[in-house]
Amino acid sequence: MDLEMSPLGYQCPCGKGFAGQHCEIKVNECSSSPCPHGYCYDMVNGFSCLCKPGFAGLRCEQDTDDCILNACEHKSTFKDLHLSYQCVCLAGWEGSFCEQESNDCKMNPCKNNSTCTDLYNSYRCECIPGWTGQNCSEEINECDSDPCMNGALCHESSIPGHFVCLCPPFYTGKFCHQHYNPCDPLSDPCRNNSTCLTLVDGNHYCVCREGFEGEHCEINVNECFSLPCQNYGDCEDGVNNFRCICRPGFSGPLCDLDTNECSSRPCKNNGTCVDLSNRIMCICEPGYHGSLCELDMNECEISPCLDGEDCVSRTGGYNCLCAPGYTGKPLSALSVSTYGYL
Incomplete structure (x- = not known):
């Protein structure tokens, strides 16, 4: 017996999963980190891997392909991510699955109030007058096309899309294309039978008849x-x-x-007419009165007959009827002139 290997004089042959002099130590199978993408559970003489989402295999060594569902549309490509994927859309498509056609007008590429029409993977700008270019951003100089005729001068307006033609004499119209006579009888500007003269500058001059004035002889003097x-x-x-x-x-x-109001001899009974301002005065003969000496005066009112004799009035005088045994001439009639006014 090798004492270096068995210092106690004996040796215990351990079963799988154990170690130590007396096989008292359980071997930790997870100490070597056998599960790179999961959690390791130690077992007797083995281990078990609990894989994280997106991985599989005994040791969680296999990356699960999320693109396997093939959900991306319109020939877009897949980009596998951890636990998910991303669709890489072709030009002209958008959305999570590239299912929606892109609206290229969304970013308002058309300028200066032009109209944008969305096309497949493109757009078209319809420019208003005065603008051109793909995005209607280039201003047009309308005078470049020389629109004014008959030697007229073209003046570009401050309003895009507009211009003004400064016509020479005897031409009119937007493009100075119409010849005109300022004294044309159909549109004669001179009124009241006045005479129209054509001037060298293309204007006119009205020669007015007597009794009229004004630029067009329209004013009655x-x-x-x-x-x-x-x-x-x-x-x-x-x-x-x-x-x-x-x-x-x-x-x-x-x-x-x-x-002369006296010319008609308005005073009667030989009265004398005196012409005054807007009136006449009649000087009546004795025995007459009134505004026109038309009234016979009653001389008997002054009792011209003596001794109470009866008085008889007559035209221009009177007679006294004397009592029997009396005779004689009456008192002389008063020679008083009577004035009548009219």
């Missing part, structure tokens, strides 16, 4: 503005003339003539 009617007459304006409506006692085109 007010001939009453200077107050031509005299003696407070009313003025009525006409076309290149006026008419005066005179107040009573005045006549003439300008109401400047004092009417």
Whole structure:
């Protein structure tokens, strides 16, 4: 017996899973870490591995392939991760399984209020006037295409997509493509039978008839503005003339003539007519009165007959009826002039 191997003079042959002089020590089969991706459970003369998710095998040495379900769509590729996987989508597809077509307009690639249309793995921008380029980001100079005709000058507007043509004389229209006559009878700008003259700069000039004024001879001159009617007459304006409506006692085109109201001999019974301003005065013969001397005066009212004799009035005088035994001339009639006004 080898004393170095058996210092106690004997040796115990241990069964599997035990060690020690007397086989009292249980061998820890997990001390060598046999389960690299799991938990090791020590057993008598062995061990058992409890694998972590994603691994399998007696020692958890096998990586489970999560891509085996083949859930990624549209020819996308799989990327195996720990306990999961990831679909690597081809261009134009998105989503967890690459099942959704990508919307390339989502990031608003079209500029300047243009419209974006989504295509397969692409997009198309529909530009508004004044812009061009794939993303409508390039401004167009509308004058580059020389749109103005007949020698007109093109002026680019501050508003994208717009321009203005500065036309030479006798041309008009958006592109200066229409020839025009400023004095065309169909669109004659001069009114009231005035004469239209064409100027060398393409404009017109209106020669107005008397009684009209204004750029287009559209204004009727007010001939009453200077107050031509005299003696407070009313003025009525006409076309290149006026008419005066005179107040009573005045006549003439300008109401400047004092009417002779005595011309019609308005005073009766040989009364004398005196013409005054807008009125007359009649100087009546003795025995008459009234505004026109039309009334016969009753001379008997002043009792011209003596001794109470009866008085008989007559035209222009009176008679006394004397009592028997009396005779003689009556008192002289009063020579008093009577004035009548009208």
